[in-house]
Amino acid sequence: MIARPRGTRDVLPDEMEERVRAFGALRRVAALYGYGEVETPTFEHADLFIARSGAEVVEQMYTFEDRGGRILALRPELTAPVARMYSSEMRSWAKPLRLCYFGKCYRYERPQKGRYREFTQFGAELIGDDSTAANADLIAMAAASLGALGLGDIVIRIGDLRVLRALLGDRAGPDVMRLVDKKDPALREVVPDVADLILEPRMDEAREAVGREVTADLERLLSYLEGMGVATVVDIGIARGLDYYNGTVFEADAPSLGAEKQVCGGGSYDLGGVVGIEGLKATGFAIGLDRVLLASGRSGPRVGNLDAYVAPLLEAAMGPALSLSATLRQRGVRTEVGLSPERPAKAIKVALEKGATHVVFIGEEELAAGMVAVRDLAGKEQEALTAGEAVARISRE
16 A cells, blocks of 8 residues: 655545635635735746745755756745746736735645645735735734634734844844744853843833834834734744745744644745845735644544435435435535435434434335435434425425
């Protein structure tokens, strides 16, 4: 037997149904905020990511050479592809432009709880504006998206790279920023004068250390979000893993996930030099759906959502059972039909396992009388009805 590749997963029907519901909830939130859905290729030219994604992500990319000698990469994230799409297809569109997406991404890293080498993201990009108001509106959408997925214990942490870099000065190199991003206590040895401000942020002390003019945008953003009813905490130590972020940054955690608790991240960025539009202002976020569904407790097996199970009790009943099933589906009733004759007890067991509310028996007596037997699995009542009456009863309930 050939096993699935390490770091990937199979999504079974019950979980897929929950994912479809989650996608629907996210699409409804995106529509409320005026975002249109887009899709980009699963692979891009590797240079799109190599140019600005940072050494860590570049090392994790899946790259390959195609038959034309081009070096391509499975996308490790979706911000750069959406910016590339905007540059090539949408420059003339009215701005700010609000785009959202769902997509698979790929990174070669050590699999952990809720973290895979192939994973699904939902994200949004607001292109053409990275103002404080734009970030407030985007972060509010991120919070609403997580709420729509059933997460009530989310902690949204807000930072600003301008404040962080002002604190670090010329010490803000890759190695130090990596320690910052990981909240590594070793910072107290490397930058002892500001380590506590980064590891245990306090807005008043940050303001005193770098000046009010540096913290003004961050404080204004926090005020806007408070007015929008979005609860946040200050975290000066958010560095983000990609090199193109340049101002506001934020992350959302689900404490129930333990160490691997981050489920959303984003902020203001500039990909203009990469996609050929200097000075391109934008802000965006991405949600890791695999972790979110795990945090919400919705990623395990569950009973299905069938409405009716139609059970032919003998071969002669197969045609009427298929016909009745077709009629029920036309009325919007989620229906499964037994594909071979079965005993009533087995049919009831199957229907209950699939979460059906009704089971319909068609046996010798029902065929002779031109009727069907409808059993309500909740109340356990059973009655003989015509096919038309059965459809009306089940579709009404």
